[in-house]
Amino acid sequence: MTEADEAQWPAPVTFPQRGADKEALLAELVANRHDDADWRAGRVFSLVYHPDSPELEETLAAVSREYLAENALNPFRFPSLARLERETADMVADLLHGPPGAGGLTSGGTESILVAVYVARDLARERGNSEPVLVTGLTAHPAFAKACHLLGVEQVRVAVGPDHRIDVAQLSQALDERTMMVVASAPNYPFGVIDPVEQIAALAAERGVLCHVDACLGGLLLPFWERLGEPVPLWDFRVPGVTSISADIHKYGYSFKGASVLLHRDPDGYRRQWWFDDGAWGGGIYGSPTPAGTRPAPPIAGAWAALRFLGADGYLDLARVLRDTRDLLLRGIEQIDGIRVTAQPDLSIFEVGSDELDISAVGDALVEAGWYPDRQPGGLHFMLSPFHAKVAPDFLTALAAAVAAVRGGRTSDGATATYGSTGPSGAQA
Ligand SMILES: Cc1ncc(COP(=O)(O)O)c(C=O)c1O
Structure with a gap:
């Protein structure tokens, strides 16, 4: 740690001797947030998916309160959670x-x-592939x-x-007898474009x-983008060779953090997720489908509630707002001489x-004006939420x-292209 880092490091805190008053504690909590990004103002373009729905927010808060103490580790003790999880995955x-x-x-x-990688490795080992390889595009998360x-799996990019988008010819050359799984993104994070899933899955099946x-990013948005009539190539289980999909409800599903769905085409994939203790422990039967032991209940109930609260109609409305906002911004950016959108995005x-200006300096000027795009090697990164509809004209200005x-x-x-960075220090990852 450098001296400058040490100077910024908070002073050590000791264990509290007495309990705190609720009001004082909350006040301290709120005061401590003084340097957090103000995502509610729509000036942040990553990390928070802001649906601009106070009713949904209230509903999710109420649902969390309902399940503050429960633990999804034991589905026999809290069968309601097992039902919510099952229903959420099925929806x-x-x-x-x-x-x-x-x-x-998850x-x-x-x-x-x-x-998903664990399940693929399990299957590969069973098939005698003891040194399995995962093949992804360079843009995979x-x-x-x-x-x-x-x-302990090798990744070939x-x-x-x-x-x-993934170059399918190169992908084809990379596959050999050690390959256990190939990955396609729908869409990838850096450019928001969808890999050619049909070709990739056909190759994998062959x-x-x-x-x-x-589809962590697109899983809860692409189906509605398609219903809006936007060009969406097939990418989900309608494509025969697709064997599993990840889709995050805490992104464009608009639930709070801690909720993603992992789906398999073959129910055997889900069975393989379940790890069971060999019985030597002495505490009874122990099994779990994810790395966690204790699993918080609010994200499960919240994910279920977000899907039910919004329904297809609600998601379609939000998708329309996003699509219109994206189009407005793309048109506006096109009018600004010297910068360009580097790839026509499939989503938001x-x-x-820029080919002529220092895009990093443009980012710094935006930060100075209170707007926070992410930075990546090729430029500035924008992930839109429905709330950005309200601020899009101001942002273009x-x-x-x-x-x-x-x-x-x-x-x-001198900002570095650090994921999530917002300012010169690149510190807010
Ligand atoms: C395409 C993609 N995959 C996976 C992830 C990882 O998701 P999480 O940050 O919820 O772990 C992200 C996160 O942004 C993503 O954009």
Whole structure:
């Protein structure tokens, strides 16, 4: 740790000797948030999916309160939670044309991906493939690298084309007898474009390997995008070779954090998720379908409630708002000389870059004006939420002003392309 880091590090805190007054405690909690990003104002473009629905927020808060203490670890003690989990997974399976009873909830996209890779490894080992390989595109989410690292699986990353979608010819060359699973993203995070799932899944089926679609971002949005008449290539269980899908309810499903669904085409995939203790422990039978032991109940109940509260009608309305906001922003960005959207996005996630200006300096000028895009090597990253409809015109004005400032000589503050970074220090990951 450098001296500068040490200076920023908070002073050590000791264990409280006496309990605190509720009001004082809450006041302290709120005061402590002074330097958090103000996502409610719609000036943040990542991390929070803001549906702009006070009624939904109230409902989710009430649902959480209902389940503050319960533990989803034991489905026999709290069968209501097992039912909610099963119903939630089945509702999403129905939306994505998958079979019922072949999936469950996890704490988020990363955990769904970890478990999908675990299941694939299990099957590979059973088939005598002791050194299995996972093949992904370069744009696959880092959760796959993390899963491979934790599970001792090798990851091979293949190139993407100029459109940022997996290059299927390169993918084909990368597959061999060690391949256990290929991954397609719907869409990928950096550019918001969908990989050619039909071709990838056909290739996987031909070679007898699994095909996982990472729809953590798009799983709860793409079905409604399609109903809006937007061009959405087939990507879900309607594609024959797709064997599993991850879809996050805490993203465009608009529940609070801690909820993703992992679905399998074959119910055997879900059975393989279940790990059981060998009985030597002495505490009785112990089994779980995810790495966690104790599992918080609110995210399960919240995910169920968000799907039921919004229903297809509600999700379609929100998708329409998002689509219109995206189109307005894309048109507006096109009018600003010197910057461009680097790839026409399939959804409401895109990158803005520049061939002539220092895009990092544009980002700094935006931050200075109180707008917080993410940064990545090719430019600025934007993930839209329905709430951005309200601020889109203001944002375009701010973006044009930021570009003008850079044209006028404003230079970069030296921010690094750190995921989630908002300012020069790149500290807020
Ligand atoms: C495409 C994609 N996959 C997986 C993940 C991981 O999800 P989580 O952050 O919920 O673990 C993300 C997160 O943004 C994502 O965009």
